[in-house]
Amino acid sequence: MNIDGNENEAKLKILSSSSDEGCATFSISEEDHTLANALRYMIMKNPKVEYCGYSIPHPTEAKVNIRVQTSEETTAVEAMNKGLDDLIELCEHILVEYNEKLDLKNYKYDEGVFDTENKA
Amino acid sequence: MNDISLSAITGFDSGPTVQLKELESDHIKFSLSNVDLSVANGIRRAMIADVPTMAIDLVEIETNTTVLTDEFIAHRLGLIPLTSTDVDKNFAYTRECNCTDYCNLCSVELNLNVKCTEDRTMEVTSRELISQNDNIVPVTIDDQDPGILIAKMRKGQELKLKCIAKKGTGKEHAKWSPVCGVGFDYDPYNKLRHTTYWIEDDEKTEWPLSENAKEEQPPIEGEPFDYNAVPNKFYYKFETTGSMEAKDVVLSSLNILQAKFDELRNELKREQNMNQYN
Numbered sequence: 001m002n003i004d005g006n007e008n009e010a011k012l013k014i015l016s017s018s019s020d021e022g023c024a025t026f027s028i029s030e031e032d033h034t035l036a037n038a039l040r041y042m043i044m045k046n047p048k049v050e051y052c053g054y055s056i057p058h059p060t061e062a063k064v065n066i067r068v069q070t071s072e073e074t075t076a077v078e079a080m081n082k083g084l085d086d087l088i089e090l091c092e093h094i095l096v097e098y099n100e101k102l103d104l105k106n107y108k109y110d111e112g113v114f115d116t117e118n119k120a
Numbered sequence: 121m122n123d124i125s126l127s128a129i130t131g132f133d134s135g136p137t138v139q140l141k142e143l144e145s146d147h148i149k150f151s152l153s154n155v156d157l158s159v160a161n162g163i164r165r166a167m168i169a170d171v172p173t174m175a176i177d178l179v180e181i182e183t184n185t186t187v188l189t190d191e192f193i194a195h196r197l198g199l200i201p202l203t204s205t206d207v208d209k210n211f212a213y214t215r216e217c218n219c220t221d222y223c224n225l226c227s228v229e230l231n232l233n234v235k236c237t238e239d240r241t242m243e244v245t246s247r248e249l250i251s252q253n254d255n256i257v258p259v260t261i262d263d264q265d266p267g268i269l270i271a272k273m274r275k276g277q278e279l280k281l282k283c284i285a286k287k288g289t290g291k292e293h294a295k296w297s298p299v300c301g302v303g304f305d306y307d308p309y310n311k312l313r314h315t316t317y318w319i320e321d322d323e324k325t326e327w328p329l330s331e332n333a334k335e336e337q338p339p340i341e342g343e344p345f346d347y348n349a350v351p352n353k354f355y356y357k358f359e360t361t362g363s364m365e366a367k368d369v370v371l372s373s374l375n376i377l378q379a380k381f382d383e384l385r386n387e388l389k390r391e392q393n394m395n396q397y398n
């Protein structure tokens with residue numbers, strides 16, 4: 001069940017109007033700009049992709065549509081898959097980078113109000 | 121994985137870099153470079169709306185003879201931050217839990233039972249909330265912290281209630297957000313002209329530079345507008361409500377973002393397999 005209490009609604013639906021595998025609209029429920037804008041950017045980075053855009057059809061409906069159109073070298077589903085793979089890798093890299101910087105401990109550290117030892 | 125392959129994907133000269141500037145348990149200041157605005161903004165949005173915490177969601181009032189109405193007090197209780205370290209792993213969302221109403225796997229019970237017996241104003245604070253789970257308690261910064269005021273009572277008044285705290289996220293209600301406002305800044309000199317300043321007479325005096333400007337090249341007088349330029353350094357600064365450590369909010373948001381993409385990738389596979397059999 002999702003946040004709105006809708007059961008059995010598919011997370012992802014592929015809406016394609018033609019037999020052309022190069023274009024498809026991916027309809028994703030319970031997602032918003034957080035996911036869609038980053039995904040749009042990453043899919044657009046793929047040189048085999050000719051167009052990628054997203055829209056939220058209605059503000060009270062938790063749904064985003066992502067449109068992908070590719071050249072003949074790839075398919076829309078492949079482009080979507082690559083976009084997701086790349087974003088997962090990017091997140092992983094930022095996580096590793098962030099953890100490394102945390103471990104370095106060369107930032108200004110001030111326990112402030114949490115410094116209970118000095119306060120007591 | 122190395123920086124070279126990643127920069128080829130993202131289109132920046134090198135892989136993403138993080139600069140940590142200040143860190144306290146409830147405060148963080150850092151910058152993130154070599155990522156796209158959409159990704160940086162996704163992290164900001166995930167920190168506000170997608171990082172789960174615990175907050176009081178159900179209140180059963182047994183006695184309330186204070187001057188405040190039941191729903192007024194219930195609302196105030198909901199807004200009290202509860203310590204929520206590792207809530208992501210340790211609790212289920214009630215809507216996804218196997219129980220019919222609520223249980224220990226998806227909720228925590230807190231009780232409040234106070235009566236004013238002295239002839240003076242008594243303050244009922246978050247310190248009077250007794251939690252059944254030692255990990256999920258109202259936030260206090262130290263032993264001197266009086267707690268958050270819930271109601272004031274005079275002699276003879278009484279407040280007795282049971283609260284059920286549940287796991288939730290900021291996109292459902294702001295009470296579940298672990299952060300109080302996230303500072304998000306890029307292009308402090310507005311070289312990209314992503315904003316237009318409202319001014320009376322002079323932009324320079326009316327809009328002082330952000331502290332982040334010292335990390336960037338100031339614009340050169342008469343420099344032509346670079347229409348190919350994109351922002352690539354983002355400055356974050358935020359405080360938490362006390363429910364989580366600031367460093368964990370960032371970690372959690374990155375993990376959640378990654379999990380979102382991963383879920384979608386699995387859904388895409390499932391959808392593909394389904395189509396094969398049709």
Ligand SMILES: [Zn+2]
Binds near residue numbers: 227
């Ligand atoms: Zn349950």
